[in-house]
Amino acid sequence: MLTLKVINENTELVIKKLAKKHFDAKDIINQIINIDQQRRSAQTTLDKQLAELNSISKSIGMLMKEGKKDEAEAARAQVAGMKDANRVIEEELKQAESQLYDLLVQIPNIPSDGVPEGRTAEDNVVERSGGEVPNLDESAVPHWDLAKKYDLIDFELGVKIAGAGFPVYKGKGARLQRALINYFLDKARDAGYLEIQPPYVVNADSGYGTGQLPDKEGQMYHATVDDLYLIPTAEVPVTNIYRDVILDEKDLPLKNAAYSACFRREAGSYGKDVRGLNRLHQFDKVEIVRIDTPEHSYDSLTEMVNYVQGLVTELELPWRILRLCGGDMSFTSALTFDFEVYSAAQKRWLEVSSVSNFESYQANRLKCRYRDNDKKTQLVHTLNGSALALPRIMAALLENNQTPDGIRIPKALVPYTGFELID
Template sequence: MLTIKQITENTNAVIRGLEKKHFKNAKETIDQVIAFNDKRRSTQSILDNNLSEVNSISKSIGQLMKEGKKEEAETAKSRVAELKEVNKTLQTEMDQAAEDMQNLLYTIPNVPYNEVPEGVGAEDNVVEKMGGMETELPKDALPHWELTKKYDLIDFDLGVKITGAGFPVYKGKGAQLQRALINFFLDEARKAGYLEIMPPTVVNTASGYGTGQLPDKEGQMYHCEVDDLYLIPTAEVPVTNIYRDVILEEKQLPIKNCAYTQCFRREAGSYGKDVRGLNRLHEFSKVELVRIDKPEHSRQSHKEMLDHVEGLLQKLELPYRILRLCGGDMSFTAALCFDFEVYSEAQKRWLEVSSVSNFDTYQANRLKCRYRSGEKKTELCHTLNGSALALPRIVAALLENNQTPEGIRIPKALVPYTGFEMID
């Protein structure tokens, strides 16, 4: 959530940033926020003056009674009663202005950094880097949904029977490959200094608001209505909310957490060839990195996270590219985001496997996540997170890019985790 200071001191810059994200009616919305804030402040000023007058008059009443000035004392009492009634109205008006302002702020996305490219959608993202190994496949190469059937790795039809589309059942070496990737990603995160967390996969409303998933305008979160709880779309939500309403000491930063969880996304409106097989699921596994940092160090943290994800893809021997997302393709909460995509030789398309984002103070302001500097002042932290990695499309790319006439080859880095070198 944007801070009032950010909006009032840099109004034009905020509006330009929101326009870069293609936020509709940016100027009108920011003007309304400022109007609510002005209303809240002016009402607070009148209320403060009235409270001061009430205190002053109240102190004088006893003295007037002592001096026998009963009529004047009664007049003073009437004035106090009158002011108290006025103050009730003022308090209601002030609270309403504050609530209206807060609700409006929740609907405003984060402001992108200056280095975020202009653009409307994915076609305007900038390719920062390409790497990995080129793949040569047999002429009769199969997409992963055919490979999983051929080698009995994943049963999509059984998932439909048990739950519905988008909930696959992993079997045999397919399940072992999934578990191997999870352990590999967690071990690599641990070696990089991340503390592993095993959080709940269901969160309350406050947690959803804390990281910006709520209000959920697209209806992409699964909502357990009876208990008013939400299935998490990513471990970012519960892990980052560990630090909600927390004041950290400067020496604790940066905090580095990682977590493996199941993730749940309704993906409403998703259909067509691009969602076949593992390309887009309602339930999937992911290892997430979360960092809490000081503002002056968050860009360095972001770079370290990008290097970590790139290192994983290199160890998995996958062809990849790194994209700097344009304003129109960034998430609601991000100030700067890079996507990692792996190339599927069988599908002849790029598959997104990670987004690594810096949220600046946007989430921290919602969370009230602060740190105490050496001067004993409290300041908002910066929050960052990234997938390291999301499994479905990694599995798809591994199966497709490593298929041979003899079977599917397992990358060397994974063999100690799978216990086998080939799926045949």
């Protein structure tokens, strides 16, 4: 979340920048400033009274030594009255801090200067692209038909067991899934990322820490009895490793990678765009997370984007990178690049990764700081990216590599699959 310092010192600029995300912040910012002023005033009063209380309390012993018992008793009565008054002020401060937090978590992150104007995905900017779109013959079919033909994925069985959006992978389909996971994890390790195996459920504090709560509460599966949430991405548990932690600048950047199943309700999703693997309630993904200094975080973002570009290039998929406009960005992001791969049978681009810099927005929620070389503490910057999400990668691999003899496996994956062709 935004810091009170940023809001108080740059009020008009904050309101103006949030307008790029099409968020009208004027009223809520004014509420925050008013409550903060009241809180500061109450804190000043409390500090003065505590100082006075301390002084009077010290005088009681001296008065007793001097035999001034009546004056000492009067001082004791005054101290008791002041303590009651202070308790009232302390309760007011708690309420003000609670109100401030409830308001602050409703404000999205400020977009960076590099974010283009725009309202929808149509306004995103293509940064660069690569790879060749295959020329499929007229007999080419989409991945859901290929999955049935070669007995790779059973969507109907998933409906029977759990419901729509929970496919069952079988045979070479399951082996291809496992191959992709291992390939992505090995590539991350080679790039210097420490592998983490996180829990698949998190508590509410973790959800608030990375910004899924309260913004995406309706999209998360909630185990109400235990008040735990199924993770929508490994970003949540991995980034929360650093909640309430003070790091040393010499240890930054920290680079973590994690495979997990991901769970998303995707409420309201329907139609052709969700057929097959295009949109699922449970899917597999490898996530990369970085914790860095503010001065270096955008260099880290560039490195992460280049890293993901290397993955889709090695998988021999046609790809493009989009710089998201203000209206299409996530609640917590300061700058996001989306990766899409081309699905030749569906004749459409499919999103397979988002790589984002959250600057200090998540860190302020997490209370994740670092101690710089001058021994001063300040908020870190957090970044993450999908490297990669499997469903649409799988869809594009199946569709783009279909031949009359079967489905060809890209060379980079053959050591992991143990086969070159699905036939």
